[in-house]
Amino acid sequence: MSTAVSINSVSMCYGKKQALREVSLNIPEASIFALIGPSGCGKTTLVKILMGLLKPTAGSVNIFGEGAPNCANARQTGYMAQAAALYPLLTGRENLEFFGKLYGLRGQQLKERIGAMAQLVRLSEDLDTQTQNYSGGMLQRLSLAVALLHTPRLLVLDEPTVGIDPLLRSEIWKELRSLATAGITVLITTHVMDEAEKCDQLAMMRAGQVLAVGSASELIKRAGTSTFEQAFIKFASGEEAVSSPDVNQEAAK
Structure with missing residues (x-):
């Protein structure tokens, strides 16, 4: 191997x-x-x-x-640190869009990956909420979605x-x-x-x-x-x- x-x-x-x-x-x-x-x-x-x-x-x-x-x-590489590295004034969706674009995702591909990752971590209904209003567990889940977003x-x-x-x-x-x-x-x-x-x-x-x-x-x-x-x-x-x-x-x- x-x-x-x-x-x-x-x-x-x-x-x-x-x-x-x-x-x-x-x-x-x-x-x-x-x-x-x-x-x-x-x-x-x-x-x-x-x-x-x-x-x-x-x-x-x-x-x-x-x-x-x-x-x-x-x-x-996708990286999830112990402490959430997210932008609190952005919504969950905006955070995912920002990090997705950093990794070169655009358009429909980015939209589909955000939807899939939000569903995986059970945040689909909270994507348009500012992350400053997320609980600790929600921040953890969004951080995981960010790490997985670009299929590293x-x-x-x-x-x-x-x-x-x-x-x-x-x-x-x-x-x-x-x-x-x-x-x-x-x-x-x-x-x-x-x-x-x-x-x-x-x-x-x-x-x-x-x-x-x-x-x-x-x-x-x-x-x-x-x-x-x-x-x-x-x-x-x-x-x-x-x-x-x-x-x-x-x-x-």
């Missing part, structure tokens, strides 16, 4: 604090890959480096074989289902699986155990390092536990850190 994203010995320091420590990962194309770990473990920092919002202290990132960030990769080749989602009800969350995951089946690569960060188990592969992180990479079933077996949640706790607590193989090197193969 081809590699969509290659992360090569990436480290990141904020003054004396080291947020990432020589992280290396290969993320396959047409798959759903999760970064999972406790708060402060470096997931969002790594995502921001991928998106060109932070420059790593050391290491490099390639997206579809090209050094990142660059303009070509930016147009092929790489979709990067940082905690995308926070504040979203279980039924809609299930529908969104069906759409993510459909996107992966269609050839789109999905990179997601999450704390939700059942979401992590839906991913093709996961990288468990702690203290800026990757502790283990594999499918949920593989990580359960490696941790010697009966559930994925137990495996997560065991890796996150550091109980497996000493006995695990060099997972950064393993992930880079």
Whole structure:
């Protein structure tokens, strides 16, 4: 399987604090890959480096074989940050039109994509409301619609289902699986155990390092536990850190 994203010995320091420590990962194309770990473990920092919002202290990132960030990769990537990056005085529709045009969508194509994404995230009846009047969950849903609008080749989602009800969350995951089946690569960060188990592969992180990479079933077996949640706790607590193989090197193969 081809590699969509290659992360090569990436480290990141904020003054004396080291947020990432020589992280290396290969993320396959047409798959759903999760970064999972406790708060402060470096997931969002790594995502921001991928998106060109932070420059790593050391290491490099390639997206579809090209050094990142660059303009070509930016147009092929959809990004949903933890905090909504929307214009509060614009309506939901106007936000979608604005971001759609940035990605080159026009006319009927833009209209159809807005309709489809609004239906997916259940905002069709609220599109003409200013987003300053949206609830937190509605802002989250609109942000997801923006990220999906231009059918990106790489979709990067940082905690995308926070504040979203279980039924809609299930529908969104069906759409993510459909996107992966269609050839789109999905990179997601999450704390939700059942979401992590839906991913093709996961990288468990702690203290800026990757502790283990594999499918949920593989990580359960490696941790010697009966559930994925137990495996997560065991890796996150550091109980497996000493006995695990060099997972950064393993992930880079």
